[in-house]
Amino acid sequence: MSSSRLIGVGVGPGDPELVTVKGVNALRAADVVVVPVMAGSDGNDGGEPGRAEATVLHYVPEEKVVRVVFALNERTDRARREAAWDAAGERVAELLRGHSTVAFATIGDPNVYSTFTYLAQTIGESLPGTVVETVPGITAMQDLAARSGAVLTEGTEPLTLVPVTAGATVLKEALSGPGTVVAYKFGRQAREVAEALRETGRIEDAVWGSALGLAEESIQSAAGLGDAPLPYLSTLIAPARRDGGRGGKL
Numbered sequence: 001m002s003s004s005r006l007i008g009v010g011v012g013p014g015d016p017e018l019v020t021v022k023g024v025n026a027l028r029a030a031d032v033v034v035v036p037v038m039a040g041s042d043g044n045d046g047g048e049p050g051r052a053e054a055t056v057l058h059y060v061p062e063e064k065v066v067r068v069v070f071a072l073n074e075r076t077d078r079a080r081r082e083a084a085w086d087a088a089g090e091r092v093a094e095l096l097r098g099h100s101t102v103a104f105a106t107i108g109d110p111n112v113y114s115t116f117t118y119l120a121q122t123i124g125e126s127l128p129g130t131v132v133e134t135v136p137g138i139t140a141m142q143d144l145a146a147r148s149g150a151v152l153t154e155g156t157e158p159l160t161l162v163p164v165t166a167g168a169t170v171l172k173e174a175l176s177g178p179g180t181v182v183a184y185k186f187g188r189q190a191r192e193v194a195e196a197l198r199e200t201g202r203i204e205d206a207v208w209g210s211a212l213g214l215a216e217e218s219i220q221s222a223a224g225l226g227d228a229p230l231p232y233l234s235t236l237i238a239p240a241r242r243d244g245g246r247g248g249k250l
Contacts, residue, residue, distance in 0.1 A: 004130050006095040006123055007103045008110030009033075009135015014051050015213025016058040018138045024059050026135050028103055030103035033060055036070040036088075036115050051233075068092060070115055089122030096127055107233075110134040113163055113184060124181040140235040141182045144209040148219050150237045152180055157240045168192035175200040181238045187230035194225035197238060206238040 003153040007216045009026050012018035019027075027033055035053035049057075056065060070088050095102050111134055141161070145152050153159050162171050164186035174181045175196055186193045187210065197203035207220035210231040211236035222236060 004099065004133050005101045006096060006120065006130055007101065008116035008120065008134040009103050009105050010109040010135060011052055011055040011105050011107060012138040013108060013140040013143045013212045015053060016055050018143065018213065019055060023135045023137060024210060027056060027060050027103055027105065029100045031099035032102055033065050034068050034092055034101065034102060034104045035065055037067045052107050056105045066095065085118060085122065089119060089126060093123060093126045094120060096130060108139045109137045112139055140212060141237060143212045144237055145234050147212060147250045150207050150208065150239050154242065164189050164193060168196055172196040172200065175202050175238060178240065180240045183236040186232040186236055187232045190225050190230045191227045193236065194222065197222055202238045206236060208234055208236040210234040
Protein backbone atom coordinates (compact mmCIF):
# COMPACT_ATOMS: atom_id res chain seq x y z
CA MET A 1 0.00 0.00 0.00
CA SER A 2 1.27 3.43 -0.95
CA SER A 3 1.29 6.37 1.45
CA SER A 4 2.34 8.90 -1.18
CA ARG A 5 0.31 11.81 -2.52
CA LEU A 6 -0.43 12.56 -6.16
CA ILE A 7 -1.68 16.10 -6.71
CA GLY A 8 -3.16 17.25 -10.00
CA VAL A 9 -2.45 20.96 -10.28
CA GLY A 10 -4.33 23.09 -12.80
CA VAL A 11 -1.94 25.70 -14.18
CA GLY A 12 -4.41 27.58 -16.36
CA PRO A 13 -4.47 28.09 -20.13
CA GLY A 14 -0.91 29.35 -20.53
CA ASP A 15 -0.49 32.74 -18.90
CA PRO A 16 1.76 32.10 -15.86
CA GLU A 17 0.04 34.93 -13.99
CA LEU A 18 -3.16 32.87 -13.97
CA VAL A 19 -1.80 30.06 -11.80
CA THR A 20 -3.48 30.34 -8.40
CA VAL A 21 -1.53 30.92 -5.21
CA LYS A 22 -2.61 27.47 -4.02
CA GLY A 23 -1.37 25.98 -7.29
CA VAL A 24 2.03 27.64 -6.96
CA ASN A 25 2.34 26.47 -3.36
CA ALA A 26 1.48 22.89 -4.36
CA LEU A 27 4.07 22.90 -7.16
CA ARG A 28 6.79 24.25 -4.88
CA ALA A 29 5.96 21.88 -2.00
CA ALA A 30 6.03 18.74 -4.16
CA ASP A 31 9.17 16.61 -4.33
CA VAL A 32 8.89 16.41 -8.12
CA VAL A 33 6.58 17.99 -10.69
CA VAL A 34 5.52 15.81 -13.60
CA VAL A 35 4.64 17.51 -16.88
CA PRO A 36 3.05 15.71 -19.84
CA VAL A 37 4.78 15.87 -23.22
CA MET A 38 3.73 14.54 -26.58
CA ALA A 39 5.52 11.58 -28.05
CA GLY A 40 7.73 12.00 -31.08
CA SER A 41 7.58 9.73 -34.12
CA ASP A 42 9.70 7.15 -32.27
CA GLY A 43 7.34 7.14 -29.28
CA ASN A 44 9.82 8.94 -27.04
CA ASP A 45 9.93 12.50 -25.73
CA GLY A 46 9.26 14.76 -28.69
CA GLY A 47 11.61 17.40 -27.31
CA GLU A 48 9.35 20.43 -27.42
CA PRO A 49 8.18 21.76 -24.03
CA GLY A 50 4.41 21.70 -23.62
CA ARG A 51 2.29 24.55 -22.34
CA ALA A 52 2.06 23.06 -18.84
CA GLU A 53 5.84 22.72 -18.61
CA ALA A 54 6.45 26.27 -19.81
CA THR A 55 4.07 27.56 -17.15
CA VAL A 56 5.54 25.43 -14.36
CA LEU A 57 9.08 26.64 -15.07
CA HIS A 58 8.05 30.13 -13.99
CA TYR A 59 7.69 28.78 -10.44
CA VAL A 60 9.95 25.78 -9.87
CA PRO A 61 13.54 25.00 -10.93
CA GLU A 62 14.07 22.88 -14.02
CA GLU A 63 15.81 20.10 -12.09
CA LYS A 64 12.57 19.48 -10.17
CA VAL A 65 10.53 18.91 -13.34
CA VAL A 66 10.14 15.41 -14.81
CA ARG A 67 8.82 14.97 -18.34
CA VAL A 68 6.57 11.99 -18.96
CA VAL A 69 5.43 11.04 -22.45
CA PHE A 70 1.68 10.72 -22.93
CA ALA A 71 -0.26 9.88 -26.10
CA LEU A 72 -2.05 13.20 -25.78
CA ASN A 73 -3.63 13.27 -29.24
CA GLU A 74 -3.79 9.57 -30.09
CA ARG A 75 -7.43 8.82 -30.95
CA THR A 76 -7.27 6.18 -33.69
CA ASP A 77 -4.78 3.53 -32.58
CA ARG A 78 -6.22 2.23 -29.30
CA ALA A 79 -3.44 -0.31 -28.72
CA ARG A 80 -0.78 2.36 -29.11
CA ARG A 81 -2.70 4.72 -26.83
CA GLU A 82 -3.16 2.09 -24.12
CA ALA A 83 0.52 1.11 -24.27
CA ALA A 84 1.54 4.75 -23.93
CA TRP A 85 -0.81 5.27 -20.97
CA ASP A 86 0.50 2.15 -19.24
CA ALA A 87 4.10 3.31 -19.69
CA ALA A 88 3.26 6.80 -18.42
CA GLY A 89 1.41 5.40 -15.42
CA GLU A 90 4.32 3.14 -14.53
CA ARG A 91 6.74 6.06 -14.74
CA VAL A 92 4.64 8.14 -12.36
CA ALA A 93 4.15 5.14 -10.05
CA GLU A 94 7.92 4.77 -9.96
CA LEU A 95 8.23 8.39 -8.89
CA LEU A 96 5.59 7.90 -6.19
CA ARG A 97 7.49 4.92 -4.79
CA GLY A 98 10.51 7.13 -4.26
CA HIS A 99 8.86 10.39 -3.16
CA SER A 100 6.17 11.35 -0.69
CA THR A 101 4.50 13.97 -2.91
CA VAL A 102 4.34 14.13 -6.70
CA ALA A 103 2.54 16.98 -8.45
CA PHE A 104 1.19 16.61 -11.96
CA ALA A 105 0.78 19.88 -13.85
CA THR A 106 -2.08 20.08 -16.33
CA ILE A 107 -3.26 23.01 -18.40
CA GLY A 108 -6.64 24.38 -17.43
CA ASP A 109 -8.30 22.48 -14.60
CA PRO A 110 -7.45 18.88 -13.61
CA ASN A 111 -11.14 17.93 -13.54
CA VAL A 112 -12.09 19.36 -16.94
CA TYR A 113 -11.04 17.21 -19.93
CA SER A 114 -7.67 16.64 -18.33
CA THR A 115 -4.89 14.11 -18.80
CA PHE A 116 -4.78 13.86 -15.02
CA THR A 117 -8.10 11.98 -14.81
CA TYR A 118 -6.72 8.94 -16.63
CA LEU A 119 -3.44 9.05 -14.75
CA ALA A 120 -5.23 9.09 -11.39
CA GLN A 121 -7.26 6.03 -12.41
CA THR A 122 -4.10 4.17 -13.42
CA ILE A 123 -2.29 5.04 -10.19
CA GLY A 124 -5.31 4.02 -8.14
CA GLU A 125 -5.06 0.55 -9.65
CA SER A 126 -1.29 0.14 -9.50
CA LEU A 127 -0.64 1.83 -6.15
CA PRO A 128 -3.69 1.40 -3.90
CA GLY A 129 -3.65 3.77 -0.98
CA THR A 130 -2.10 6.66 -2.87
CA VAL A 131 -3.83 9.87 -1.81
CA VAL A 132 -5.08 11.69 -4.90
CA GLU A 133 -5.89 15.39 -4.67
CA THR A 134 -6.54 18.19 -7.14
CA VAL A 135 -5.95 21.93 -7.15
CA PRO A 136 -8.38 23.74 -9.46
CA GLY A 137 -7.12 25.90 -12.28
CA ILE A 138 -8.52 28.68 -14.44
CA THR A 139 -10.00 27.30 -17.65
CA ALA A 140 -9.55 28.51 -21.21
CA MET A 141 -13.19 29.55 -21.44
CA GLN A 142 -12.81 31.82 -18.40
CA ASP A 143 -9.65 33.38 -19.81
CA LEU A 144 -11.19 33.87 -23.27
CA ALA A 145 -14.28 35.45 -21.72
CA ALA A 146 -12.09 37.88 -19.76
CA ARG A 147 -9.88 38.76 -22.72
CA SER A 148 -12.69 39.12 -25.27
CA GLY A 149 -15.40 40.67 -23.11
CA ALA A 150 -17.80 37.79 -23.81
CA VAL A 151 -20.15 37.13 -20.89
CA LEU A 152 -20.44 33.41 -20.22
CA THR A 153 -23.76 33.32 -18.36
CA GLU A 154 -26.45 35.62 -17.01
CA GLY A 155 -29.44 34.90 -14.82
CA THR A 156 -30.91 31.48 -15.56
CA GLU A 157 -28.92 30.79 -18.75
CA PRO A 158 -27.35 27.34 -19.02
CA LEU A 159 -23.73 26.86 -20.07
CA THR A 160 -22.80 23.96 -22.34
CA LEU A 161 -19.19 22.86 -22.82
CA VAL A 162 -18.53 20.69 -25.88
CA PRO A 163 -15.26 19.11 -27.03
CA VAL A 164 -15.49 19.25 -30.83
CA THR A 165 -13.43 16.07 -30.94
CA ALA A 166 -16.82 14.46 -30.21
CA GLY A 167 -18.01 15.64 -33.63
CA ALA A 168 -19.63 18.71 -35.15
CA THR A 169 -23.10 17.18 -34.73
CA VAL A 170 -22.80 17.39 -30.95
CA LEU A 171 -21.84 21.05 -31.26
CA LYS A 172 -24.76 21.80 -33.58
CA GLU A 173 -27.21 20.25 -31.15
CA ALA A 174 -25.83 22.41 -28.34
CA LEU A 175 -26.00 25.56 -30.48
CA SER A 176 -29.64 24.83 -31.28
CA GLY A 177 -30.48 24.99 -27.59
CA PRO A 178 -30.59 27.90 -25.14
CA GLY A 179 -27.71 29.51 -23.31
CA THR A 180 -24.02 29.93 -24.03
CA VAL A 181 -22.04 27.23 -25.81
CA VAL A 182 -18.30 26.79 -25.39
CA ALA A 183 -16.36 24.61 -27.82
CA TYR A 184 -12.97 23.16 -26.94
CA LYS A 185 -10.34 21.65 -29.25
CA PHE A 186 -12.07 22.76 -32.44
CA GLY A 187 -9.03 23.96 -34.40
CA ARG A 188 -8.87 21.03 -36.81
CA GLN A 189 -12.59 21.28 -37.53
CA ALA A 190 -12.84 25.05 -37.95
CA ARG A 191 -14.84 24.77 -41.19
CA GLU A 192 -17.43 22.44 -39.63
CA VAL A 193 -17.71 24.70 -36.59
CA ALA A 194 -18.28 27.77 -38.79
CA GLU A 195 -21.01 25.90 -40.68
CA ALA A 196 -22.73 24.90 -37.44
CA LEU A 197 -22.62 28.49 -36.18
CA ARG A 198 -24.10 29.83 -39.42
CA GLU A 199 -26.82 27.18 -39.60
CA THR A 200 -27.95 27.97 -36.05
CA GLY A 201 -27.66 31.74 -36.42
CA ARG A 202 -24.99 32.01 -33.71
CA ILE A 203 -21.93 33.16 -35.65
CA GLU A 204 -22.19 36.95 -35.34
CA ASP A 205 -21.72 37.10 -31.56
CA ALA A 206 -19.30 34.17 -31.28
CA VAL A 207 -15.59 34.63 -30.59
CA TRP A 208 -12.64 32.24 -30.67
CA GLY A 209 -9.14 32.35 -29.25
CA SER A 210 -5.91 30.39 -29.08
CA ALA A 211 -2.60 30.65 -27.20
CA LEU A 212 -4.31 32.82 -24.60
CA GLY A 213 -1.88 34.92 -22.60
CA LEU A 214 1.09 33.96 -24.77
CA ALA A 215 3.06 35.95 -27.33
CA GLU A 216 1.23 34.26 -30.21
CA GLU A 217 -2.24 34.91 -28.74
CA SER A 218 -5.08 35.23 -31.24
CA ILE A 219 -8.62 36.37 -30.35
CA GLN A 220 -11.02 36.90 -33.24
CA SER A 221 -14.66 37.03 -34.23
CA ALA A 222 -16.01 33.68 -35.38
CA ALA A 223 -17.53 35.48 -38.38
CA GLY A 224 -14.08 35.34 -39.97
CA LEU A 225 -13.66 31.57 -39.66
CA GLY A 226 -12.71 29.92 -42.94
CA ASP A 227 -11.45 26.59 -44.20
CA ALA A 228 -7.94 26.88 -42.78
CA PRO A 229 -7.26 24.72 -39.71
CA LEU A 230 -6.47 26.52 -36.46
CA PRO A 231 -4.34 25.52 -33.47
CA TYR A 232 -5.70 22.33 -31.92
CA LEU A 233 -6.36 23.94 -28.53
CA SER A 234 -8.53 26.73 -29.91
CA THR A 235 -11.54 27.71 -27.79
CA LEU A 236 -14.84 29.20 -28.95
CA ILE A 237 -17.58 31.03 -27.06
CA ALA A 238 -21.03 31.46 -28.60
CA PRO A 239 -22.89 33.66 -26.10
CA ALA A 240 -26.57 33.13 -25.35
CA ARG A 241 -29.06 35.15 -27.35
CA ARG A 242 -29.81 38.16 -25.20
CA ASP A 243 -32.56 40.58 -26.20
CA GLY A 244 -34.40 41.20 -22.95
CA GLY A 245 -32.26 44.06 -21.71
CA ARG A 246 -30.47 44.18 -18.40
CA GLY A 247 -31.57 41.39 -16.09
CA GLY A 248 -33.80 39.91 -18.78
CA LYS A 249 -32.82 36.34 -17.90
CA LEU A 250 -33.34 36.63 -14.14
